[in-house]
Amino acid sequence: MRKFAILLTLALMLLGAAAVSGQDAVELRITWYNDGTEGDALRAALDQFEAANPGITVVIDDIGYADPNVYHSTIQAQVESGSPPDLARVNDGFRFAGNYLDLTPLVADALYWTENFSDDVLNSLRVDANDTGIYGFPLGFTITAPFVNRTLFEQAGIEVPSDTKEDVTWEEWAEVSKQVADATGTPFAIAYEPRGHRFWGFAISEGGEWFNADGYFTADSEGFRTAAQAIIDWNQNGLSDPSIWANLPDGPRLAREQFINGQVVFLYSGSFAVGGLASSIADTFDWSAVPNPSGPGGSTGSPGGSLLVGFAGTQHPEEVAKLMDFLTQEDVLGEFSVKSSFLPGHLGLAAAGLEYADNAEILNQLSLEIPKIDEQAYKLQYSKYAFTYNRPIDNRLAQVIAGEITLDDAIAAIQKDVDDAIAATEAS
C-alpha cells in the first residue's frame, strides 16, 4: 500500500511537471495571423517544404490580430525575454530592427533577394543606413481601396458611379451609398476601417500634406481636415456605425463583418481583405473593388504589406534560411499569392503578372490602383515611424467621434503624440 502511494505521488508529480514545463521540440515556429485565407495557403507551402525536408517541422502559431499593438507587443515580449519565435509575420518592421536574423550569409543567393524585393521593403527591417542585411521578405503588396455591394445597388436601381465615370469624389460616393442604403433598408451606408493607415490616402487625395518642408511629420493640413471631418460627419449623421470607431482594436473586423452580412453598402478596406471577404461572402451577393475616390490631391490609397522575418535569437538559423529560400522561390511564392488572393510583393512576379484562379477581376482592378499611389503614401508607410504615424490618428479621431474632444484638439494631440513618440525613440 505504501509503495503504491509513493508511486502514485511520483506519477502525479511527473505528469504535472510535464504539463507545466514548456515543450522544446526541434521545430520551427512562425508567429502568424490571418486576414483571410493566407494561413491555408502558407500551410500548403509548408507541407511541401516539410516533404522535401524530412526532419524539419514548421508550426504556424496563429495568435490573431485583434489589436495590432498587442500583436507586436506579444512578439516584442518574446524577443526581449530572449525566446523569440523562429519566424513571424510582422507589419511594424522597424520595431524589431536589430533583432532579426541576417540571411545574407545563409541563403543560396543574396542577390536574388535584392533584385526581386524593393529597397523600401528591405530597408524597413534595417537598423539604419549602414545596415545592409537581408532580414525577411514581403508576403504581398497591399493597397487600400473601397469595395461596394453591387447587389444592393441593383436592388435600389442606382448605377455604380465608377462604372461610368473615371473620377468619383468621396462626396459622391457618400451620397450614392446613402441613397442605396435608404432604398434597400440597409442599416449603414459606409464602413470605414478605423486605422490611420486607411486614412492616409483619403487625406492625400483631398490635398493633404503630411510632411513639412523639413520632411517632418505634420498632422495639420487642409486635406487632413476635410477627410477627418467627412468621417466624423458620416458617424454623426447615421451613414456609418459608430461602434466601428468605438471599439478600435476590433474596428476593421467589425467593418468587414458588416459588409459580409450585407449591412453596409460601401466598405473602405484594402487588397489584404479580399481573400477573407471572398470566402465569407461566397455568392451571397455581387461585390467588387472600385477605384480610390478622387480629390484635388489625386486618387490614392496607401501601400502596405506584411513581411515574414526571421529572428536572430532562433536556435535553428540554417533551417530558417532554408525555409526562407524555399518560400521565396517564384513558383512557391506565386502559388501562395494566388491561393491567398494577395498581390505579389515579388517584383519579378508583379511584372510578369499572376493568373488568379479566384477573385481575378477584383485583384486586377486593385492592381490598377498601384500606379496611382502618391509619393507621400510611400513615405508614410516605409518610414521608420510608420506605426507611430498610424495609431494616434485612429485613437484621436475615435475621441472626436465619441464627442470627447474637438477636431482641432485632435489634430494638436496627434501632432503631440507623434512628437513625443519620436522623441522617446530617439532617446534610446
Add this chain to the structure above:
Amino acid sequence: MRTVYNFLTQTRNHYGLTRSDIATYIYLSLGTLVMAGPLVWLVLSSFKPQSQLVRFPPTLLPYQQQTVTVAGYEEPLELFNVTMDDGTVHQLAQVSRVGLEARMVDPAAPETIYKVKLDQRQPIESLNFGFDNYTRGVEAFDFWKYFRNTLGVTVFATILTLLVNSMAAFGLSKYQFKGRNLIFIIIISTLMIPLSVILIPVFLVISEVGWSNNLLGVIVPAAATPTGVFLLRQYMLTIPDELLDSARIDGASEWRIYWQIVLPLAGPALAVLAIFSVMWRWNDFLWPLIVLSRNDLFTLQVGLNSFQGEFNTQWDLVLAMTVLTLLPVTIAFAFLQRYITTGIATTGMK
C-alpha cells in the same frame, strides 16, 4: 413608510408573516431576478444558432430553424413559409439574403431561384437546445488545452500556496525571534503593492528569471499571499502552545511538529485558504496576460478574452465558450458553497 422602517429594523424575535417579511421576500426575489437573470439568458442564448442570435427582438427560448438539404448546395438551407405573389403559401429554402430580398429555391425544383421580399417569409422553427455552438466552438477555441493549463496552474499554485503560507504563518505565530516585526512589516507592505502597480517591472523580473511563457511564471509568484499568511496565522494562534512544548520535550523536531501537529490542526483554515486560492487562480487574468504570450499556454480566462477579440461577432461561439468557462467554477460552488460562504464571512471580519 412604517413598513419600510419595520423592514429595516426587524429583529429576529418576531413570529408570523408580517408586511416587512413580505417586503423582504419581494426584494430578495427581485434581487434573484437581477442576479440570476443574466446568467440564465447567457445559457439560453448559447444554444441558439447564429441566425437566431441576430434576430431582433430575440426569442426567449432557443429555436432551431428547420433545414433541408437541396441538390446543388453544400450546406443545408433554412426553410421558410413564403407567401407568394398569388397568395399561396409554399415552403421554400433560403439560399442567401441581402438588402430587402432573399434568394430562395423550392427544394423539389432547385433550378429556379425566386427573389422573395423579406416580409413575405416566415421561418419554420422548433424548440431545440442545439449543442452545435459548443462542438464548433471547442474546435475553434482550444478549450481542453486551456482547461488543462488552468487546472495545472490552479492545482499546483494552491498546493504551493498552502505549503508556503502555512510555513510562514507557523513561523510567525509560534515563535518569538528577532526580526519578527520586520517580517510583519514586509508582509504588510506587500498588501499595498498589488499587481496593477508593478506590471512593467514584474514582466522584466519574470523574463530575467526565465519564466516568461512558462506556466511556472503564473504558479510560483502567486503562491505567497499576505492574506493567506494572516488568515492562517490567526488560526494557528489558537493552537495551544502546550501541544508543541510537550512534543519538543519528547524530542520532535520543529519540522515534525509543524507537519504532524500544527498543519492537521489548522485544517479548517487551510480549507478556506485552499478555496480562496482555487478561486483566485482560476479567475486570474492580468498576471497570465503579462506572462504568457504563446497561445498554447493560455489559461481559460486569457484564452477566452483573446477568443472574443478574434471571433468578435460570432456570438454563437463566444457564448458557448463562456458557458464552458464558468462551468467548472459553478460545479465546485454547488458542492462547496457552505464552506465558501462561511469562510468569507469569518475572514471578512478580521
Add this chain to the structure above:
Amino acid sequence: MASVPVTKSSTAYRRRRPDWLTDVLDWIMHPVELIFVPIQRRFGTQKMAWFFVLPNLIIFAIFIMLPMLLNFYYAFTGSTNFFPQDRPFVGTSNFTTLLTCENFLQPVTCEQDIFWRAVWNTGVYVFFEVGGIVVISLITAVALNQRIKARGFFRSIFFYPVLLSPVVVALIWKWILQRDGVLNAIIVALGGERVPFLLNSEWARIWVIVVSIWAQMGFYTLILLAGLQAIPPEYYEAAQIDGASHRNTFRYITLPLLMPTMLVVLVLSLIRAVQVFDQSFALTGGGPGTATTYIVQYIYNTGFTSSSRQAGLAAAASVILAAVLMILTLTQLRLGRRTEENS
C-alpha cells in the same frame, strides 16, 4: 526516532485520515526532516522560525518587492528601452510630464491628457461604485438577516457572481447590452427607442459601474451579514423591553454596532475599485474613445502595448497609484486593529 506524543485532538484528526494519505505525507516529511534536524541542532529551536518564513519571504522579495523598487528606477529613467541598464536617468521629468496641466479640470490641456482622463474616470467610478456597493450590500444583508425561509438559497444566488471571472462577467453583460440585445428588446417592447449602451460615453461608464456592483456585492453582503449576526440579541431584547421604536433601534443600536464592519467593507471595496481593469477592459476595451479607460489600463497601454513604449511614464503613474493604495491599505489595517480591540 522519537514518537510524537499522542494527544486527544491530533488522534481524533488522525483517525479520520485514510492510511494511504498518512503514508504519503510521512513519505514527504522524512526527507525534509533529515535536512532539518542538523540545522536545528546548530541554530536552536527559536531560530528555526526563519526556515519556515523564508520561502514566503523569498517569493515576496523577488516578485513583489524587487519589482516595486524597479518601478522607482523605471520612473526616474527615460527612453523606450526595456532593460534598465539601457535607460538614461531623467530625474523627475516623467512625473512632471504626468502632472503638468494648464487646467486640471480639462484633460485636453494636460501634457498627458489620457492619464488625466483616466484619473477623472477612475475618480468618478470609485465614488459611485463604492457608494453603490455599500448601500446595496447593506440593504441585502439586512434582508438576508430577517427570519426568512431559504436564506441559504438567496445567499448563494447573491454570492454566485463573485466566483465568476471578470472576463466571463464582462461577456455576459456585453451580450445583454448589445444594440440588438435583450435589454434593448425590453425597452423597445415597452415602447422606447433602442439605446446604444456601449457606444455612448455616459452609458458605457454607467454600465461599467453597474456590472461591477452586480459582480461583487455578494461578497460584501456576506461580510455585512456576518456583522449583523454578530450583534448580540440582548441589545435588541433590551431595546424592546425599553419600548424603543424600530427606527431608534436601527439608528442607535444596529448602525453603530455595524459601523466597524461597514468601514471594512468601504475600505476593501475602495482598494479594489481604484484598481479597476480586468472587467472594464473586457467589456469596453476602454472605449468609446477613452470614456472607460481607467488608470491601470493607462499603465498597461503606455507601458506595454503602445508602439512607443514609454515605461518611464507608466512606472511614474504606477508609483502615484501605489501611494494612493498605501494610504487606503494603512487605513484598512488600522481599522482592522481597532475592530479586534473592540470585539
